[in-house]
Structure formats: C-alpha cells, structure tokens
Amino acid sequence: MAQPAPPVIFSPARRLAVRQRMLRAQQQPDAPRYLLDDMIADVIERIAFLRHTPRRVLAIGDFGAIGAALASPDCEVTELEPGNGFDQETPYPVSRFDTVISLGTLDTANDLPGALIHLRNALAPGGLALASFVGAGSLQNLRAAMLAADGERPAPRLHPAVDVRAGGQLLQRAGWQDPVVDSRSLAVRFSSLASLVGDLRAQGLSNCLDRSGPPFCKTQITIANQCFGGGTIENFEILTLTGWKR
DSSP: OOOOOOOOOBOHHHHHHHHHHHHHHTTSTTOOOHHHHHHHHHHHHHHHHTTOOOSEEEEESOTTHHHHHTOBTTBEEEEEOGGGTOOTTSOOSSOOEEEEEEESOGGGOSSHHHHHHHHHHTEEEEEEEEEEEEOTTOOHHHHHHHHHHHTTSOOOOSOOOOOHHHHHHHHHHHTOEEEEEEEEEEEEEESSHHHHHHHHHHTTOSOOBSSOOOOOOHHHHHHHHHHHOSSEEEEEEEEEEEEEEO
C-alpha cells in the first residue's frame, strides 16, 4: 500500500529563494555566519572524537568549509548545495560515501524522515552521518515579539522545529544505527529586532512556510520592536544527529 505524501509545511519555491538570497549575502566579507561556523567546528570535533578517518565525504550546505577543514591527499570531498538546485528529499545522485555531513538544511524538509533515509543510503557500510540544524527552543524572544505584535489572532510566522526527543525517534525510524542526538545553545546579543532579522536572512533562516501570515502593519512592527528591545540576547539551539550505517 502506498504511503501517504508528507504534509507540505514549507514551500519548496520559497525555500529555494531563501537559500539563494543567503548565498548572495554570504559573498559579502562582513556577512554573519556564526551558526555555520559553530556547526562546522562541532562536526570536525565529533569526527576526531569518534576516531573516524574520512576518505570519501559528502558535504551538504557547507560553503566549501568541510573540504578546507578535512583537506588532505587521502580525503575526497563532494559538495552539494540546496541553493543550487540539490533536493535533499530525493535519492542522492552519488552514494557509498564513508562520511555524510549536512549543515543547516534539514530544518525545512517537508519529509524529514525521508531526507534522513537518503542520508543513510548515501553511506557505504560502516559510514558515519552527521546532521546539524537549528532546533526547538531557538529564538524565544523573537517568538514572544511576534506573538505580542499579532495580539489575539497569532499568525504562522516562525518555523516549527525538532527537539532532542523527536530527533531520536526520527533517526530510529530512518534506520540510523547507534544514533546519538544532542542539543547545544549558542547565545548572540542583538542591538535591535532589525539586526536579528538581518542575520536570519543572511544565514538562510527567514520564513519559507507554505502558508505564512500576512505582513506586519506599521503598528505591529512598532509593537514587535518594543517587545524585543535593544541589547537582547537570543539563543539558537543547535540540534546534532549522529549515526552509522552498519
């Protein structure tokens, strides 16, 4: 019996546009990329801790940084970028890697279990998969400001997110072996709501919901700015999924 299609939470067209805007923004020398930098440093540390020696690596959404970090004559890195048309919810065009790394892309997958299965299938037996993305618990101050601005009729504006418990269930469902799921917090201070929104856009985290709320009016923008304030510390909870293919 055919499986029902997953619900469409995120618009593929808007998701692509958000990613392409991010790629353009990242060409600027002063572009914020602290989230990706944190994910890359953490993934490299995990690989060393696991005493895993990458030889044939697939890196998704890494801007070339994984290739630079793992550069050696014995390590071949293949890079795929969703902003250039790669669809992480379809089978991969190449497979049998010993290491697959996905950074900051799975949080907007409509079929996240399917995307995790494709990650696993891209591995050779004994291969290691690592996936990091912004998870549940992030942007609490922004969420509070959006709710205050919407008043009694809150609209969908921020993405639903995966927490540690759901991440573990997803890995088991996708057939990852020896799964490990954990979350860490990255705190960033913002001078204003506009500063936060600018950073989110430059790092590919703006709204790509299939059915999002209407734009704010001037009054709502004023309320949101007042609620968020200045010098506010916002937390990003970064979820990391780790597992093997036996």
